[in-house]
Amino acid sequence: MLPKKARREEVFEQLESAGGLQPGNVGKVHRETGVPAADIFGVATFYSLLAEPDAGVRVCTGLTCKLAGADRLLADLETEGTPATSYSCLGRCDMAPASWDPEGDPATTEPAFSPSHPDFAIDLLAAETDTYSALRLVHDKGAEWALDEVEASGLTGRGGAGFPAHIKWRAVRGQEVTERYIVLNADEGEPGTFKDREVILRRPHLVIEGLAIAARCLEAQDIYAYVRGEFGQVKASLMAALDEARARGELDDDVRWHFVDGHGAYICGEETALLEALEGKRGMPRMKPPYPVEVGFRGKPTLIQNVESIACIPAILERGGEWFKQAGRTEPGSKLYCLSGHVERPGVYEAPMGITLRELLEQAGGVTGTIKAFSPGGASSGFLPADQIDLPMDFKSLREAGSMLGSAGVVVLNDTTDMVEAALTQAVFFEDESCGQCSPCRIGTQIVRQALERYRGGDGDALAFIREVAWGMREASICGLGQAASLPLTSAMKYFPQEFGDDNE
Amino acid sequence: MSDAKFVVIDGNELSFEPGETILEAARRAEIEIPTLCYDDRLTPAGACRICLVEVDGAPLMQPACATRATAEMVVRTNTQRVDRNRKFILSLHLADTIQDREIAEDNNPSRVHELAETYGTAGEWTSVVSPRQGRPQDTNRFIEFRADRCIACSLCTRYCNEVEAVSAITLAYRGAHTTIATADDQSLTDTTCELCGGCVDVCPTGAMTEKQALEWGKPERELEKVRSTCNFCGVGCQVDLNVDREANRVVKVTSPPPGTTVNDGNLCVKGRFANDFIHHPDRLTEPLVRDNGELRPATWDEALDRVATGLAGVKERHGNDALAFISSSRCTKEENYLMQKLARAAFQTHNVHQCAAT
Ligand SMILES: Cc1cc2nc3c(=O)[nH]c(=O)nc-3n(C[C@H](O)[C@H](O)[C@H](O)COP(=O)(O)O)c2cc1C
Ligand code: SF4
Ligand code: SF4
Numbered sequence: 001m002l003p004k005k006a007r008r009e010e011v012f013e014q015l016e017s018a019g020g021l022q023p024g025n026v027g028k029v030h031r032e033t034g035v036p037a038a039d040i041f042g043v044a045t046f047y048s049l050l051a052e053p054d055a056g057v058r059v060c061t062g063l064t065c066k067l068a069g070a071d072r073l074l075a076d077l078e079t080e081g082t083p084a085t086s087y088s089c090l091g092r093c094d095m096a097p098a099s100w101d102p103e104g105d106p107a108t109t110e111p112a113f114s115p116s117h118p119d120f121a122i123d124l125l126a127a128e129t130d131t132y133s134a135l136r137l138v139h140d141k142g143a144e145w146a147l148d149e150v151e152a153s154g155l156t157g158r159g160g161a162g163f164p165a166h167i168k169w170r171a172v173r174g175q176e177v178t179e180r181y182i183v184l185n186a187d188e189g190e191p192g193t194f195k196d197r198e199v200i201l202r203r204p205h206l207v208i209e210g211l212a213i214a215a216r217c218l219e220a221q222d223i224y225a226y227v228r229g230e231f232g233q234v235k236a237s238l239m240a241a242l243d244e245a246r247a248r249g250e251l252d253d254d255v256r257w258h259f260v261d262g263h264g265a266y267i268c269g270e271e272t273a274l275l276e277a278l279e280g281k282r283g284m285p286r287m288k289p290p291y292p293v294e295v296g297f298r299g300k301p302t303l304i305q306n307v308e309s310i311a312c313i314p315a316i317l318e319r320g321g322e323w324f325k326q327a328g329r330t331e332p333g334s335k336l337y338c339l340s341g342h343v344e345r346p347g348v349y350e351a352p353m354g355i356t357l358r359e360l361l362e363q364a365g366g367v368t369g370t371i372k373a374f375s376p377g378g379a380s381s382g383f384l385p386a387d388q389i390d391l392p393m394d395f396k397s398l399r400e401a402g403s404m405l406g407s408a409g410v411v412v413l414n415d416t417t418d419m420v421e422a423a424l425t426q427a428v429f430f431e432d433e434s435c436g437q438c439s440p441c442r443i444g445t446q447i448v449r450q451a452l453e454r455y456r457g458g459d460g461d462a463l464a465f466i467r468e469v470a471w472g473m474r475e476a477s478i479c480g481l482g483q484a485a486s487l488p489l490t491s492a493m494k495y496f497p498q499e500f501g502d503d504n505e
Numbered sequence: 506m507s508d509a510k511f512v513v514i515d516g517n518e519l520s521f522e523p524g525e526t527i528l529e530a531a532r533r534a535e536i537e538i539p540t541l542c543y544d545d546r547l548t549p550a551g552a553c554r555i556c557l558v559e560v561d562g563a564p565l566m567q568p569a570c571a572t573r574a575t576a577e578m579v580v581r582t583n584t585q586r587v588d589r590n591r592k593f594i595l596s597l598h599l600a601d602t603i604q605d606r607e608i609a610e611d612n613n614p615s616r617v618h619e620l621a622e623t624y625g626t627a628g629e630w631t632s633v634v635s636p637r638q639g640r641p642q643d644t645n646r647f648i649e650f651r652a653d654r655c656i657a658c659s660l661c662t663r664y665c666n667e668v669e670a671v672s673a674i675t676l677a678y679r680g681a682h683t684t685i686a687t688a689d690d691q692s693l694t695d696t697t698c699e700l701c702g703g704c705v706d707v708c709p710t711g712a713m714t715e716k717q718a719l720e721w722g723k724p725e726r727e728l729e730k731v732r733s734t735c736n737f738c739g740v741g742c743q744v745d746l747n748v749d750r751e752a753n754r755v756v757k758v759t760s761p762p763p764g765t766t767v768n769d770g771n772l773c774v775k776g777r778f779a780n781d782f783i784h785h786p787d788r789l790t791e792p793l794v795r796d797n798g799e800l801r802p803a804t805w806d807e808a809l810d811r812v813a814t815g816l817a818g819v820k821e822r823h824g825n826d827a828l829a830f831i832s833s834s835r836c837t838k839e840e841n842y843l844m845q846k847l848a849r850a851a852f853q854t855h856n857v858h859q860c861a862a863t
């Protein structure tokens with residue numbers, strides 16, 4: 001018999017334990033949860049890890065991994081008879097070419113190269129002190145004090161949008177509705193980005209403490225951590241830290257913690273798509289307004305914050321908002337920059353906000369070869385030419401340069417890189433990862449990829465109408481994915497016209 | 506914010522009810538905003554993006570179908586940017602589906618082509634040939650889903666979910682592969698589907714289409730719509746019989762537009778699809794009377810006289826209550842009313858029933 005009230009939030013767990021989309025499973029989960037069978041099928045086909053449970057080893061064919069020979073790796077696996085498929089960026093760009101076997105041992109992450117920086121908020125190499133002293137300060141001094149410090153710190157969202165944290169905190173706190181949620185966005189999927197993974201693996205207590213502080217300040221009863229499904233032991237690291245902190249009595253007992261796996265969809269990093277996923281649905285972004293601070297998880301006020309943003313909170317409260325602000329150069333705070341591609345020592349580098357790529361490259365041992373171009377903030381930021389290497393890497397400067405800081409997944413390309421190929425790699429990513437809800441993105445990403453393929457195949461006119469398509473994708477898409485998806489192509493055309501034929505300049 | 510409850514659309518100050526969208530306010534004032542994924546019976550999806558308008562203060566254009574009007578909001582629908590977006594969206598959908606209007610409208614009208622005629626396009630772009638999957642193995646007799654025409658507007662799934670409360674179909678897969686599916690791609694008849702055909706009715710492209718009309722092979726625009734009342738039950742749903750005049754044949758049944766008749770655009774499986782009987786060879790098409798056990802054609806006058814004489818005879822010989830009147834569930838409410846009137850007024854008996862009244 002079907003349960004009286006459909007239990008939609010259980011759909012993922014049930015589908016996963018049944019082994020994903022396989023004959024009979026949709027009906028089984030339908031009978032367990034009472035959710036219409038068609039809806040379950042809609043969910044199961046949306047998420048790569050559920051839709052193709054038997055796809056074998058996932059070989060990352062993101063830009064960095066392609067540069068490092070992902071295609072060869074894929075071919076080798078096929079020759080040796082190992083089932084394998086190409087896959088969107090796995091968030092292991094520091095280990096390119098990356099692959100991941102869901103059936104295998106939890107992938108052991110080789111430590112990314114990340115210099116220690118005691119002067120900065122996160123300091124990946126610091127010994128975990130896990131004192132939870134910032135949380136105790138909130139107990140002593142109160143939520144308003146904490147909010148003032150967060151405001152003084154000038155902390156902006158590290159997930160990509162750069163929105164001031166204190167505005168969201170105050171907005172949730174100011175809601176009349178008392179059922180409130182804190183959601184940790186650990187779905188890190190922007191190609192070239194792997195900082196959140198490192199933060200959780202190395203400083204999980206900072207994340208737990210930051211979340212506990214947010215819950216206390218915003219009077220939320222539940223904390224949800226949504227962790228990228230491909231990240232293996234990352235969720236375990238976070239859960240272990242929670243257990244430790246609990247065992248030592250560091251945390252408030254009245255807060256409930258929940259850990260939820262992603263199931264293979266980049267778009268679920270977008271905050272409202274993430275909420276849909278938490279609710280057991282297809283990860284299609286919601287229209288905004290209303291914003292999650294008002295109508296979020298289960299329709300209730302919700303604070304969604306990126307891992308790095310949350311991990312900055314303890315230092316902000318302990319050392320003071322003003323200290324954090326001063327740690328930045330052109331904009332407040334220290335910042336984690338992920339360096340990959342043609343660099344000598346790929347890794348996560350913590351630096352003052354606004355550092356230039358030239359300085360970062362010095363820390364990273366320089367470029368492998370001669371730099372030609374770079375993506376400052378993941379695939380969504382498009383490409384900038386080498387001569388922008390002295391641009392401050394902050395939200396404002398990069399926006400003004402027609403790019404963006406985004407998640408600070410910096411991918412460096414040397415002069416052996418074919419920009420048509422590079423743009424095509426990004427186009428494939430966006431086409432694969434579009435949720436398909438709105439037509440500019442669903443169709444536009446196909447047009448961009450196909451036009452690039454035709455151009456590469458020798459059709460000189462293939463890009464003729466691409467400018468209009470790019471305009472519409474930017475103007476009319478519902479969310480940031482579609483709005484940014486044409487940028488790799490248009491920026492490559494702008495800065496490397498000779499590779500796209502003079503007509504298309 | 507002042508107390509004023511008006512929104513300015515293209516310079517017109519329009520009042521609005523709380524909760525109303527820009528589109529609703531505009532439509533009342535007869536300001537045209539094109540839509541593809543909107544139906545006022547359903548939650549807006551904001552998916553097709555053709556209804557985008559400029560709202561002062563918002564950096565990006567906003568979907569009129571899903572954006573609430575707020576006091577003193579200034580909306581522009583007649584700018585170059587809005588027009589450019591409409592043309593963009595239409596070129597996009599044409600590239601993604603069927604560019605040739607003749608082919609696109611082989612059965613149902615195509616709203617995309619209609620709008621392209623009104624608003625123009627940004628040019629004809631290379632066709633995308635998207636990887637959307639259909640359901641060719643679906644053996645139901647009435648509804649065909651043609652994925653190559655689908656614009657993934659989700660009108661059909663929202664209708665199925667929100668109006669029919671059936672949820673037999675869903676958006677499935679993602680990105681370019683986004684399509685409409687049943688659970689495990691089963692035939693509709695193996696799902697909860699009630700074959701109401703509402704998904705066909707709301708579909709703006711003919712992707713969801715009537716199998717039998719498709720086989721008949723004449724586009725809807727060449728059929729004549731004859732308004733009638735469904736005679737399967739007493740509700741009185743209005744139907745449009747789509748008649749091929751040349752062949753003198755009802756090819757399919759559609760529902761009048763939502764908001765115009767009692768059934769508000771809806772029909773059930775019987776009204777929409779159970780119409781084979783109209784042209785069935787066994788169907789009675791004239792009155793027959795029996796002479797010596799043999800049926801022969803007669804005029805209505807003769808046939809009705811025969812009925813009246815028979816009924817009056819029974820009444821005279823055995824009394825009023827020897828008679829009982831049973832009307833068919835296929836009679837309209839009005840016909841049922843007349844039947845009980847006949848029983849009670851002409852024959853003074855309460856022995857009257859209707860076969861669907863139990
Ligand atoms: C397509 C897309 C993908 C995104 N992916 C991520 C992600 O993987 N992780 C993340 O923290 N934010 C991501 N975001 C940003 C979130 O929507 C949101 O702004 C963020 O989680 C808010 O937290 P913050 O203010 O701390 O940055 C993405 C946004 C878009 C449009
Ligand atoms: S822009 Fe792309 S990813 Fe975002 S809602 Fe539209 S289709 Fe989905
Ligand atoms: S016919 Fe009716 S019940 Fe069946 S799928 Fe279409 S809308 Fe749903």
Ligand code: SF4
Binds near residue numbers: 655658707708
């Ligand atoms: S079948 Fe028709 S109504 Fe359904 S999504 Fe496709 S175009 Fe829209």
Ligand code: FES
Binds near residue numbers: 543551554555557570
């Ligand atoms: S009608 Fe508004 S987005 Fe489709």
